[in-house]
Amino acid sequence: xxxxxxxxxxxxxxxxxxxxxxxxxxxxxxxxxxxxxxxxxxxxxxxxxxxxxxxxxxxxxxxxxxxxxxxxxxxxxxxxxxxxxxxxxxxxxxxxxxxxxxxxxxxxxxxxxxxxxxxxxxxxxxxxxxxxxxxxxxxxxxxxx
Amino acid sequence: xxxxxxxxxxxxxxxxxxxxxxxxxxxxxxxxxxxxxxxxxxxxxxxxxxxxxxxxxxxxxxxxxxxxxxxxxxxxxxxxxxxxxxxxxxxxxxxxxxxxxxxxxxxxxxxxxxxxxxxxxxxxxxxxxxxxxxxxxxxxxxxxx
DNA sequence: CTGTGTGCAAACTCTTTGCATAAGT
DNA sequence: ACTTATGCAAAGAGTTTGCACACAG
Numbered sequence: 001x002x003x004x005x006x007x008x009x010x011x012x013x014x015x016x017x018x019x020x021x022x023x024x025x026x027x028x029x030x031x032x033x034x035x036x037x038x039x040x041x042x043x044x045x046x047x048x049x050x051x052x053x054x055x056x057x058x059x060x061x062x063x064x065x066x067x068x069x070x071x072x073x074x075x076x077x078x079x080x081x082x083x084x085x086x087x088x089x090x091x092x093x094x095x096x097x098x099x100x101x102x103x104x105x106x107x108x109x110x111x112x113x114x115x116x117x118x119x120x121x122x123x124x125x126x127x128x129x130x131x132x133x134x135x136x137x138x139x140x141x142x143x144x145x
Numbered sequence: 146x147x148x149x150x151x152x153x154x155x156x157x158x159x160x161x162x163x164x165x166x167x168x169x170x171x172x173x174x175x176x177x178x179x180x181x182x183x184x185x186x187x188x189x190x191x192x193x194x195x196x197x198x199x200x201x202x203x204x205x206x207x208x209x210x211x212x213x214x215x216x217x218x219x220x221x222x223x224x225x226x227x228x229x230x231x232x233x234x235x236x237x238x239x240x241x242x243x244x245x246x247x248x249x250x251x252x253x254x255x256x257x258x259x260x261x262x263x264x265x266x267x268x269x270x271x272x273x274x275x276x277x278x279x280x281x282x283x284x285x286x287x288x289x290x
Numbered sequence: 291c292t293g294t295g296t297g298c299a300a301a302c303t304c305t306t307t308g309c310a311t312a313a314g315t
Numbered sequence: 316a317c318t319t320a321t322g323c324a325a326a327g328a329g330t331t332t333g334c335a336c337a338c339a340g
Contacts, residue, residue, distance in 0.1 A: 025339065027295060047330080062297045067330065083247075083282050085228040087305080087329065101270075102228075104277055116266040119281060123258050125246075129285040132249055136264060136281050137228050140274040170314060172320060192305080207322045212305065214320095232304065232330080 022076035032059040033069050037079070042094035044082065044109040050091075082109065083135040099136040112138065167221035177204040178214050182224070187239035189227065189254040195236075228280040229254065244281040257283065 015034040016026040024030060036053050037043065045053075051066045070091050073079045082090040084102050090109055092100075099117055101110040119134055160179040161171040169175060181198050182188065190198075196211040215236050218224045227235040229247050235254055237245075244262055246255040264279055 025294065027339070029296070060297095064298075064331075065296055068296085081230055083228060083230040083280075083284070085226055085230075085234065089230065089329080103271075103274070110271070113268050117268070118265050120263050120265060121261040122283070123262070125283075125285060126248075126255070128288050129248070130288045132284040132286040134281065134283050135228075136279065138267070138270075138279050139228070139277040140270060141277040143273050143275045170319065172314070174321070205322095209306080209323075210321055234304085 018078075022073075022078060024072060024076060029059070029061045029065055030069055030072075032057070032061065033066065034073070034078075037073070037093050042092070042111055044090045044092050044100075044111075046088045046090060048088070080133075082137075084109065084137055097133075099138070102137050102139050104139055104141045112136075163223075167218075167223060169217060169221060174204070174206045174210055175214055175217075177202070177206065178211065179218070179223075182218070182238050187237070187256055189235045189237050189245075189256075191233040191235055193233070225278075227254065227282075229282055242278075244283070247282050247284050249284055249286045257281075 015031045015038070018034060018038070019026040019030055032054060033050065036050060036057065036059075037045070047063065047067045047070055050070065051061070051063045054061045054066065070079060074081055074091065077095060078093075080092045080095045082092050082100065084090055084100070086107055088107070092109075094111065099112040101112055102108070103110070117136065119136065125131065160176045160183070163179060163183070164171040164175055177199060178195065181195060181202065181204075182190070192208065192212045192215055195215070196206070196208045199206045199211065215224060219226060219236065222240060223238075225237045225240045227237050227245065229235055229245070231252055233252070237254075239256065244257040246257055247253070248255070262281065264281065270276065
């Protein structure tokens with residue numbers, strides 16, 4: 001398993017093929033969760049939130065399976081875990097390089113539009129290490145008037 | 146309470162004065178924890194780690210008090226909470242603007258040396274919001290040879 | 291059939307809370 | 316004295332795990 005980018009080569013592919021391409025057996029639950037995750041543009045969800053959506057969509061799936069599935073999708077490169085300090089783990093359906101706004105207090109995550117944000121002046125890395133990912137979180141707070 | 150930067154005006158001030166300046170009553174536990182935190186340069190610690198150090202230093206303090214104290218110090222602007230995805234909360238003794246390396250797998254946090262890293266191309270913020278802080282976490286992984 | 295995936299409930303980790311006791315000023 | 320802080324143990328939230336049952340190929 002691990003990052004198989006094939007799922008990205010055909011955006012119109014259905015959830016079953018997408019899963020097979022990632023080496024995951026397309027079960028009812030995985031297909032339903034994939035549909036919820038990938039048919040609405042880029043999203044940031046917690047396991048709890050996705051489970052809630054599944055319940056509303058009348059998809060019978062347990063919270064434990066949602067956790068399992070999210071991690072399987074993450075291992076397959078279909079999701080990314082966000083580096084946001086909070087008691088909850090956010091999974092991002094947009095695995096490309098991009099950054100986030102985080103609204104303090106409200107625990108809301110938003111994509112930063114366009115890829116025109118850059119990080120400059122990176123120092124040399126510790127010996128034997130390479131960059132896995134650079135996370136930029138712009139924490140916003142409500143302006144007090 | 147809340148951010149009182151007075152504690153920074155005199156780096157040689159002892160922990161008691163530092164606490165008073167922040168509006169915190171200088172108790173045994175707070176003084177001991179402040180000593181552990183601020184007498185060794187910039188650090189990133191979890192509550193568990195600081196508690197462990199206190200135990201080793203023969204400072205009798207409960208984990209609950211360590212948590213309380215860390216949050217009090219944070220409210221007073223003496224510490225900063227790091228935006229690193231992980232089950233643990235990291236508290237940073239360096240409250241100035243600076244960024245971090247995070248060593249995946251090892252859960253180690255390191256300061257990025259010098260302030261020569263910058264973020265460019267920030268888009269306009271959502272209505273009524275202002276930037277509280279920009280966190281950049283450069284996630285590193287061991288280079289596979 | 292045979293191997294995987296799922297559901298459930300219990301376990302686990304980190305963190306917070308309530309309340310009686312102790313300590314600071 | 317009066318107020319605030321601490322310790323303990325229990326509660327809480329989010330997440331993971333173990334194992335019997337169900338499903339996909």
